[in-house]
Amino acid sequence: MNTKSRRRPLIAGNWKMNGLSHSLAELALIAKGLDELDDELEALICPPATLIGAASAHVRNTRLIIGAQDCSSDVEGAFTGDVSAAMIADSGARYVILGHSERRQGRGESNIDILQKVERGLSAKIGVIVCVGETEQQMAERRTEQVLRAQLLESVPPDVNCSAVTIAYEPVWAIGTGRVPTPARIADVHASVRETISDRFGQAGEEIRILYGGSVKPENAREISATPNVDGVLVGGASLKARDFLSISEAFAVR
Ligand code: PGA
Numbered sequence: 430m431n432t433k434s435r436r437r438p439l440i441a442g443n444w445k446m447n448g449l450s451h452s453l454a455e456l457a458l459i460a461k462g463l464d465e466l467d468d469e470l471e472a473l474i475c476p477p478a479t480l481i482g483a484a485s486a487h488v489r490n491t492r493l494i495i496g497a498q499d500c501s502s503d504v505e506g507a508f509t510g511d512v513s514a515a516m517i518a519d520s521g522a523r524y525v526i527l528g529h530s531e532r533r534q535g536r537g538e539s540n541i542d543i544l545q546k547v548e549r550g551l552s553a554k555i556g557v558i559v560c561v562g563e564t565e566q567q568m569a570e571r572r573t574e575q576v577l578r579a580q581l582l583e584s585v586p587p588d589v590n591c592s593a594v595t596i597a598y599e600p601v602w603a604i605g606t607g608r609v610p611t612p613a614r615i616a617d618v619h620a621s622v623r624e625t626i627s628d629r630f631g632q633a634g635e636e637i638r639i640l641y642g643g644s645v646k647p648e649n650a651r652e653i654s655a656t657p658n659v660d661g662v663l664v665g666g667a668s669l670k671a672r673d674f675l676s677i678s679e680a681f682a683v684r
Contacts, residue, residue, distance in 0.1 A: 442668025485521025
């Protein structure tokens with residue numbers, strides 16, 4: 430089946446709390462490998478905030494773009510330790526990941542917090558990647574579609590510029606575990622996310638990409654890239670090694 434959509438695939442890497450200045454060498458390898466890929470895909474690495482500035486400078490004039498893993502829900506002011514959307518944009522970030530389960534569950538962020546961060550990101554003129562996903566228990570209770578619909582409707586404002594929004598479906602039970610839903614299941618869940626997006630944004634929502642995330646590896650990237658309704662991937666562990674990230678990117682380049 431030809432699953433190539435009109436939407437440009439996005440291969441996004443989330444380094445989480447990993448990476449020191451010596452890790453910039455890995456970014457240079459990724460950038461070099463991408464330049465050899467003859468494809469339209471967009472490739473993004475989100476290092477920790479401390480590396481955004483140096484990373485952006487390091488890959489300037491290559492296809493690799495740099496993003497952030499989070500931003501503050503406030504604009505500026507007396508919020509010790511927080512980093513604003515304008516600050517990450519100023520450091521060179523072109524995207525920000527928001528609502529990752531390690532923040533929703535691990536740091537108690539609510540849909541309202543995420544909605545405010547989405548607004549901050551869009552005001553700073555960067556793309557937002559909004560993560561949604563069900564827990565193992567919600568899946569067992571067959572509530573996945575309902576949970577995702579609520580997360581989407583409550584964390585993405587109704588009046589956004591759709592071209593700046595990407596959704597990442599990341600089942601919480603698949604993150605860092607090596608477990609991945611079947612391709613048929615990913616296709617079904619993405620179709621239901623697409624339906625929610627169309628209900629809310631109509632035709633404009635067609636521009637919104639839906640990524641899959643959770644234990645994406647070189648070994649399963651080809652199968653995921655061939656899955657209907659998948660516009661790219663959000664990769665954690667396997668984005669830390671240039672060889673793995675490039676192999677995943679290649680799977681999307683040849684699909
Ligand atoms: P993983 O993480 O690829 O290591 O499972 C994915 C994510 O947290 O975005």
